Amino acid sequence: MTVQRGEPSVPVVPQPPMTRDALRSAVRQLDLARLGEFDTELGEAFDRAVQMSSTTPMRLFLEKWATVVAILRYPDRARRLHAAEQELADVTISEDAFRQARTAIREVLDAASREVLPDTHR
Structure with missing residues (x-):
C-alpha cells in the first residue's frame, strides 16, 4: 500500500476566505490546470442558482472548492x-x-x- 499518513505542519498558502475570487486565486496558485474546471463549475452553479432562485448551488460550489484548496495547500x-x-x-x-x-x-x-x-x- 502506497498511502502514507501524516501531513506537514505548515501549509503552502493560507486557507483563503470562502469567496469566489479568493478561491479562484488560490486554485490558480496551487493547481493552474484545474482553473478551467473551477470556471466551468462556477458558471454551472450560477446558472442553477438563477434557475432555482436559490443561493444553495453557489454555497455548495464555494464549499467544494474551499475543500479542494484545503487539500491542495498541503x-x-x-x-x-x-x-x-x-x-x-x-x-x-x-x-x-x-x-x-x-x-x-x-x-x-x-x-x-x-x-x-x-x-x-x-
Whole structure:
C-alpha cells in the first residue's frame, strides 16, 4: 500500500476566505490546470442558482472548492489523496488495500472539511 499518513505542519498558502475570487486565486496558485474546471463549475452553479432562485448551488460550489484548496495547500495531503485514488482505480487491489485507501480518502476529506466548515465537526 502506497498511502502514507501524516501531513506537514505548515501549509503552502493560507486557507483563503470562502469567496469566489479568493478561491479562484488560490486554485490558480496551487493547481493552474484545474482553473478551467473551477470556471466551468462556477458558471454551472450560477446558472442553477438563477434557475432555482436559490443561493444553495453557489454555497455548495464555494464549499467544494474551499475543500479542494484545503487539500491542495498541503502537498503531502494532496499526494496522499492522489495515491489513495490511484489505489482505488486498480481493480486488482486486495480488500485490505481497498479499505486502507478508502480510509485515507475519508481522513483527507475530513481534515479538509474541518478547516472549511469547522462548526460542523464537533
